[in-house]
Amino acid sequence: STMEETDREAVATAVQRVAGMLQRPDQLDKVEQYRRREARKKASVEARLKVQSWINLSVCVLALNLTGNKELRKNDLHTTYREVAGNHLIQMKTKLCFSFRIFENNSYSHSPAFFPVLLLSFPEIVRETHDLIERGELLQAHRKLMDLECSRDNLMYEQYRMDSKNTHDMNLIHTYFGDMQKLSEELAKQLWMVVQRSLVTVRRDPTLLVSVVRIIEREEKIDRRMLDRKKQTGFIPPGRPKKWKEKMFNILERTVSTRIEGTQAETRESDKMWLVRHLEIIRKYVLDDLLVAKTLLDQCFPPHYDIFNRLLNMYHQALATRMQELAAEDLEANEIVSLLTWVLNTYTSAEMMGNSELSPEVDVNSLDDLISQNVVDQLLSKYMSTLTSNIIGWLRKALETDKKDWIKETEPEADQDGYYQTTLPAIVFQMFEQNLQVAAQINEDLKTKVLILCLQQMNSFLTRYKDEAQLYKEEHLKNRQYPQCYVQYMIAVINNCQTFKESIISLKRKYLKSDMEDTLSISHANMDATLDIIAKEGCSSLLDEVFMDLEPHLNELMTKKWLMGSNAVGTICVTVEDYFNDFAKIKKPYKKTMTLEAHRRVVVEYIRAIMLKRISFKNAEERKEGAERMIKEAEQFRFLFKKLAAGSGEDTEGLCDIIEAIAEVIKLTDPSLLYLEVSTLVSKYPDIRDDHIAALLTVRGDASRDMKQTIIETLDQGPSQPNPNYVPIFKEITVPTLTVPKLLK
Numbered sequence: 164s165t166m167e168e169t170d171r172e173a174v175a176t177a178v179q180r181v182a183g184m185l186q187r188p189d190q191l192d193k194v195e196q197y198r199r200r201e202a203r204k205k206a207s208v209e210a211r212l213k214v215q216s217w218i219n220l221s222v223c224v225l226a227l228n229l230t231g232n233k234e235l236r237k238n239d240l241h242t243t244y245r246e247v248a249g250n251h252l253i254q255m256k257t258k259l260c261f262s263f264r265i266f267e268n269n270s271y272s273h274s275p276a277f278f279p280v281l282l283l284s285f286p287e288i289v290r291e292t293h294d295l296i297e298r299g300e301l302l303q304a305h306r307k308l309m310d311l312e313c314s315r316d317n318l319m320y321e322q323y324r325m326d327s328k329n330t331h332d333m334n335l336i337h338t339y340f341g342d343m344q345k346l347s348e349e350l351a352k353q354l355w356m357v358v359q360r361s362l363v364t365v366r367r368d369p370t371l372l373v374s375v376v377r378i379i380e381r382e383e384k385i386d387r388r389m390l391d392r393k394k395q396t397g398f399i400p401p402g403r404p405k406k407w408k409e410k411m412f413n414i415l416e417r418t419v420s421t422r423i424e425g426t427q428a429e430t431r432e433s434d435k436m437w438l439v440r441h442l443e444i445i446r447k448y449v450l451d452d453l454l455v456a457k458t459l460l461d462q463c464f465p466p467h468y469d470i471f472n473r474l475l476n477m478y479h480q481a482l483a484t485r486m487q488e489l490a491a492e493d494l495e496a497n498e499i500v501s502l503l504t505w506v507l508n509t510y511t512s513a514e515m516m517g518n519s520e521l522s523p524e525v526d527v528n529s530l531d532d533l534i535s536q537n538v539v540d541q542l543l544s545k546y547m548s549t550l551t552s553n554i555i556g557w558l559r560k561a562l563e564t565d566k567k568d569w570i571k572e573t574e575p576e577a578d579q580d581g582y583y584q585t586t587l588p589a590i591v592f593q594m595f596e597q598n599l600q601v602a603a604q605i606n607e608d609l610k611t612k613v614l615i616l617c618l619q620q621m622n623s624f625l626t627r628y629k630d631e632a633q634l635y636k637e638e639h640l641k642n643r644q645y646p647q648c649y650v651q652y653m654i655a656v657i658n659n660c661q662t663f664k665e666s667i668i669s670l671k672r673k674y675l676k677s678d679m680e681d682t683l684s685i686s687h688a689n690m691d692a693t694l695d696i697i698a699k700e701g702c703s704s705l706l707d708e709v710f711m712d713l714e715p716h717l718n719e720l721m722t723k724k725w726l727m728g729s730n731a732v733g734t735i736c737v738t739v740e741d742y743f744n745d746f747a748k749i750k751k752p753y754k755k756t757m758t759l760e761a762h763r764r765v766v767v768e769y770i771r772a773i774m775l776k777r778i779s780f781k782n783a784e785e786r787k788e789g790a791e792r793m794i795k796e797a798e799q800f801r802f803l804f805k806k807l808a809a810g811s812g813e814d815t816e817g818l819c820d821i822i823e824a825i826a827e828v829i830k831l832t833d834p835s836l837l838y839l840e841v842s843t844l845v846s847k848y849p850d851i852r853d854d855h856i857a858a859l860l861t862v863r864g865d866a867s868r869d870m871k872q873t874i875i876e877t878l879d880q881g882p883s884q885p886n887p888n889y890v891p892i893f894k895e896i897t898v899p900t901l902t903v904p905k906l907l908k
Contacts, residue, residue: 289342305378315340316400323398358414365459372463382407419477423485438498442505486533496549504604506533558624561590570646575655583655583748588662599674614674625693636704657701660694661750702757709742720772732796736803762804766818774898779864790830797822846884850891854898
């Protein structure tokens, strides 16, 4: 039989080999050595044959299983092998019989001998593993998966060692174990779901998270082992390395990004405050997540994962990406501020990364910038240009609104001290304040820039305010009945100047560092000057109102009617006092000026009336009567203005003294003393001109042309001794050159 032939051939070959070894007498001493060497060779060949037989048997089983014969039993293995193998390995039959006996008793599940049995029970193990995954028993499922993978990998490895070029058998093994690959993916899917929800899971079921980490760690270990084997043998099973740790970090990174992006619930169209809300939600989420990561998550991972720092870095990167996206949007001015405040301040504050519970792991000083300085600068410059046009617009609108109030038929509001005002300064400075507070949230530098901008715009605004007040006055002069509350609103405009001055000072004090004071001193001086002009022109226009009403009564002075006892000065005093009841609503510095100016103008007009030569006294009796009336009226004026200036501490006596001094010249009865009287007057009031003296002597009515000439010529040489406080008054008074026909009534 074939078996006997094979034996005979083997014996013949052996005889030949032994003969070849023992050709010289000295070789007989080495017989033992040869025997041992041959025994080793034989053992090695037998082992290889044994493994080869198991591999081939396994391949046969695979082939059968893949062709649909699922009813294979252990007892059929020998028969199956014989049928399938055919002539391919017939010479090893005897050895295979031996291998089955070992195979029956073998308990090493991952030794090649186990392969055929494992292959038979493979579908069942896959089902069990699948069920375990479904039930969430991930550790047990993974244990089974590892067994299956280990068997497949060892089978493939043995096949590779026996016959690395046999791709057909390799593919056969790979195909058969295809379900196992799906199991691995199914398990991975479960792991990634846990990883995605790790910050929630760690609070509810930390054990589950620990299991996932253990599975990942086991896989990492297998990866390392397989890579080591690859270095030595060149063989690595399909799907290795799995790199599940790397995948886990990738999943975490995606989860963090999604969490940050997903916090924007609103858009500008649906909610003006969309960005503030978005940033606040991000702040809250990130802080909560990191606190959980530090206190709970950290304990579920091996230290070498450095999980907290890895997460911290992921959040920082995700935030940087999100902030850069937001910075690239077409943001409005207030949105730019919200974004920069958050990026530059909130992020590192105690409300977020600077939270004491996150330290010392989080050091805010070592965190990179969320957006580059370049982008910050671009945003700031965009903010400044938007703010500039906004402020110009706001100021224009504020002035337009204020002007509408000026023509109302109701009086303006008064402040707590009873001074008339409009809302303009409050509106303007409230707007400045808001923008400065906003800028201060970002940084000192921006705050200073915004303050300078506000004051620059204020400067040009005040020029417009001045022009509008002037137009208001001109419109009123066209029809003095309109607007009804012209005086009261002009007072409010004057008072606003004082409020503006105070507000500028307090704004600078509050928002400007003292070392920056010089940069603004010029613009501040300009504003003060403009405000003084507005107030002065306002006061002056109000006095014009008074004197327009006084005109008919002033025209009555120094006339026949006046001499016969008209009440013009009484009416003048009543009218002035009446106006000054309203002027009491003017703030102190301006009211004081106003009272002085009114006093001065009344005296000037009175003296002007004298110089108009409307009357020429006929005799000493008329001169006495006229002079006494002048002295009495000077006293009335003195009393009135003392009352009006009450509490201001102003000495206005001097003005009425001029009227009295002129009255003395008129009253004088001895013409020889006239020169002396006039020279006293001139030394006190050196701005009296020759034409004033001539007019005065004309009113007196008794000086000849020669006398006038002599007095005037002699006076020119006289020394003057004016009062040091005297403000020239005569230079304002012109004397008509043509002789006006005397209207003797």
